[in-house]
Amino acid sequence: MVNLPQFLKRLLLTLIGIADSLVICPEGTAVISASTGAWSPIEKDIIAEIRALRALPGTDSSAVLLKIPARVVHHFILASHGNVQLRMATIAKELGVEMRTLERTFTSEYKLTMAQYQVEVRLGFSRWMLSIFPPTKVGVVATTLGYNRVQDFNRFFKNHLHVSPSEWGRKERTRIDSDKKRTSQD
Numbered sequence: 337m338v339n340l341p342q343f344l345k346r347l348l349l350t351l352i353g354i355a356d357s358l359v360i361c362p363e364g365t366a367v368i369s370a371s372t373g374a375w376s377p378i379e380k381d382i383i384a385e386i387r388a389l390r391a392l393p394g395t396d397s398s399a400v401l402l403k404i405p406a407r408v409v410h411h412f413i414l415a416s417h418g419n420v421q422l423r424m425a426t427i428a429k430e431l432g433v434e435m436r437t438l439e440r441t442f443t444s445e446y447k448l449t450m451a452q453y454q455v456e457v458r459l460g461f462s463r464w465m466l467s468i469f470p471p472t473k474v475g476v477v478a479t480t481l482g483y484n485r486v487q488d489f490n491r492f493f494k495n496h497l498h499v500s501p502s503e504w505g506r507k508e509r510t511r512i513d514s515d516k517k518r519t520s521q522d
Contacts, residue, residue, distance in 0.1 A: 377421070405431045405441065409428075412427060413450065417461035417480065418458030418459075421482035458492075462489075462493060465480070469509065489501065
């Protein structure tokens with residue numbers, strides 16, 4: 337058996353055994369264009385993963401990959417923690433599928449748009465990071481999620497949860513600590 341990198345093993349396991357849902361052109365022809373601009377670091381990583389998967393010898397991974405682009409996008413949104421710099425149009429182009437088709441199949445399968453899922457994953461990851469001990473700095477969370485400015489992340493978080501990230505983290509850690517004390521007393 338071919339020795340696969342861990343991320344490819346996870347992706348293949350996710351993709352294997354999934355019924356034929358959508359047949360797409362087998363060419364991965366994503367290029368840098370005026371409409372999408374230069375690729376962000378996260379997009380470069382994901383495109384490299386897609387191309388590496390496509391190039392695996394002895395497997396029909398590209399056929400599997402191209403039949404289920406919505407699941408591939410779901411995997412990459414989750415793996416990137418909903419990174420704000422991940423543009424779905426770039427990934428759609430690399431997968432060789434029209435953006436509208438990808439959006440339709442994603443929504444049909446997951447009952448959320450790709451943008452909604454990206455926000456949901458980003459919020460979930462940021463809440464987890466802010467709730468751990470010792471507390472993670474808000475700037476680290478913002479950078480991990482692809483924000484260039486902490487203020488942008490603060491605005492995003494506050495718009496969705498109606499409280500600042502640092503305040504939310506403080507309250508959550510206090511709640512966790514009091515739950516631990518209550519559990520240890522029982």
